[in-house]
Amino acid sequence: VGGEPAEAALPALAYRGRLVQVGNAASPAAEVASRGLRVKLAAIHFYSDYTVPQEVRAQSFRRMCEHAAQGELRVDVEEVPLSEIATAWERQRTSPHRKLVLRP
Numbered sequence: 001v002g003g004e005p006a007e008a009a010l011p012a013l014a015y016r017g018r019l020v021q022v023g024n025a026a027s028p029a030a031e032v033a034s035r036g037l038r039v040k041l042a043a044i045h046f047y048s049d050y051t052v053p054q055e056v057r058a059q060s061f062r063r064m065c066e067h068a069a070q071g072e073l074r075v076d077v078e079e080v081p082l083s084e085i086a087t088a089w090e091r092q093r094t095s096p097h098r099k100l101v102l103r104p
Contacts, residue, residue: 003027012093013042022047079103 002024009019010032021030021044032044049057067073076098080088088100 003030006030007032008089010036010042012089013037013040014093016041016043018043018045020045020047075099077101 002021004027006019006021007030013019017040019042036042037044064073078096078098078100080100080102082102082104085102088102092100
């Protein structure tokens, strides 16, 4: 995540946790208080696939689609009402071992 969502996620990082920034649709910038990261020995990692050749990205996407079509790609998902966002953030901080999806 980037921008405001990244700023909101930073306090939830565990000791030696890491925030992975993929894209910047929310905002190209995020204000980060470095002390909070230093105390936790946390890290921010940035990812971009712009340096990966187009044919490699296309091949990877095809393989992922094949795995999904064969039922080999599964994601454990739990829907959480938007009204319980504070609880969802806390649960995410403690790693619920599934994707929490907020719904209105």
